[in-house]
Amino acid sequence: MDFEPSAVAADYTKRMREFLEEKVLPAEAGYEAWRAQRRGTPQEWDLPPVVEELKAEARSRGLWNLFLPAVSGLSNLDYAPVAEVSGWSPVIAPEAINCQAPDTGNMETLHLFGTPQQKARWLEPLLAGQIRSAFAMTEPDVASSDATNVRTTIRREGDEYVISGTKWWISGAADSRCTIFIVMGKTDPDAPTHRQQSMVLVPRDTPGLEIKRHLPTFGYQDQHGHSELEFHDVRVPVENLLGEEGGGFAIAQARLGPGRIHHCMRLIGMAERAIDLMVRRARERVAFGRPLADQGVVREQIAQSRIEVEQARLLVLKTAWLIDKAGAKGAATEIAAIKAVCPRMACDVLDRAIQIHGGGGMSDDFPLAYFYTWARALRLADGPDEVHLRSVARQEIGRH
Missing domain, CATH: 1.20.140.10 (Butyryl-CoA Dehydrogenase, subunit A, domain 3)
Incomplete structure (x- = not known):
């Protein structure tokens, strides 16, 4: 094993460190002041304008979507020190370079399992930093660390899937830019244990999807929020299935x-x-x-x-x-x-x-x-x- 950074990795890490010190760290105080003025108001989850400025700066420096090897050409080992530098300002830096959770995992998922139509509608704007997304698996009434426990149902009715259930700690859902949810639920409770679950794509404005509340973490409310969702017979077309039934x-x-x-x-x-x-x-x-x-x-x-x-x-x-x-x-x-x-x-x-x-x-x-x-x-x-x-x-x- 050789962990000596490649020339490419060293270059990206150097540029990320310069971006952090020159632009990101100086922006932290203004970011927090902007949010403090809106705390407790309907604008609490609006994005501070400085983040869009930083995103434009990051793109001009070639620091964009570095997490995805198929797009950036960086290996996981190459990207690791870049991610470490972004951790110096975990609230701002990852989003500034479009490498923030949960969007990175969702973009990887769409890249690996999405259809051409799903990629065009959701992956491309995510890669462009135009929208955000959420991953809805965790539920309040079961031990969700075992994904086979999820109780949310996804049943097929004709050309639609009907989703019913409750999710919580769904990161990013408070941000109005979060326009798509990857939702995990059971399509076949009688199948073998690890083939019961499927994932479907649910747009934010789908009727029946209710955002009940935003959950604080030790009293903090971050800009993107962690929310509790309810799905009341939410209907999406079968084309919104991610991968195959039973592949969740x-x-x-x-x-x-x-x-x-x-x-x-x-x-x-x-x-x-x-x-x-x-x-x-x-x-x-x-x-x-x-x-x-x-x-x-x-x-x-x-x-x-x-x-x-x-x-x-x-x-x-x-x-x-x-x-x-x-x-x-x-x-x-x-x-x-x-x-x-x-x-x-x-x-x-x-x-x-x-x-x-x-x-x-x-x-x-x-x-x-x-x-x-x-x-x-x-x-x-x-x-x-x-x-x-x-x-x-x-x-x-x-x-x-």
């Missing part, structure tokens, strides 16, 4: 592999920024007559954070390399492992950074509290830690 579970598995690389590298970027902030704070803050950086306990926290970030990065790079060589199936154990490792690592590093910042670390004067919220949420999103640890253990026991 397999599509879901294919969708999650590369996406977990992206999440994990962004988490590493968040942790790197936390280390940067904690070192700055430790050098500048004086307590008991000397800088915090001279305190042994603080030095230990900084050292531990550096070690954990380096360990996590190596495992993610190995996983990206394996996906490039053997596909997501060949890297299944490593994909599960990084999804358990990286959110925990980020939470630990961010917790130390918050501690070193004292009361300020819990405030909005620094990005640490929001970063911690997002890192903690990722211990549940795309499957909880326990599910991934179970997968790793199963593989390990199987080898014996």
Whole structure:
């Protein structure tokens, strides 16, 4: 295994770092101020204009759709350090380069399984950054980490599918630019367990689709929202089926592999920024007559954070390399492992950074509290830690 960045990867990473430092980080304060003025109003989920300005700038720099190998030409290993840099500003940077979740996974899904008509109607505007999308699988009344548990029904009536059920934590749904939902439900409850589910495309304005509420995460409402949806006999044409009937579970598995690389590298970027902030704070803050950086306990926290970030990065790079060589199936154990490792690592590093910042670390004067919220949420999103640890253990026991 050779994790030395290729010349192409090094160039893209350098350009992404320049874009981050020159344009994205300076835009954060204005982005937050714009949103703060609209908090609690119907405009809370409007997009701050600076993001469209950044998107135009990113396109002019050739930093666009880098996550999709078929479009960018970058391998997963090439893209990984770019995703890490974007994690320094996880609210703004990924969208600025059109590499934000859940759209990346949805674009990959449409690219792999969409018909020419579906790609023309939905994939092309997503790739152009003109619309956004959501992935509706999680449900409130079942353990949705096992996709076979979903209860939403998708039944065929003539030339239409009729969808009934409830979904929640559907990321991106609060944003009015989210115009298409990929919805997973059961088409045949009598089929073998992993052939019961299918996915259909549901436009936002379809009659019967109700957005009930937007769910805060530890009190935060992000610009795109995480919403609860109800499907009241929602009807879509059979042409909106994604892939084949009974293929929903397999599509879901294919969708999650590369996406977990992206999440994990962004988490590493968040942790790197936390280390940067904690070192700055430790050098500048004086307590008991000397800088915090001279305190042994603080030095230990900084050292531990550096070690954990380096360990996590190596495992993610190995996983990206394996996906490039053997596909997501060949890297299944490593994909599960990084999804358990990286959110925990980020939470630990961010917790130390918050501690070193004292009361300020819990405030909005620094990005640490929001970063911690997002890192903690990722211990549940795309499957909880326990599910991934179970997968790793199963593989390990199987080898014996």
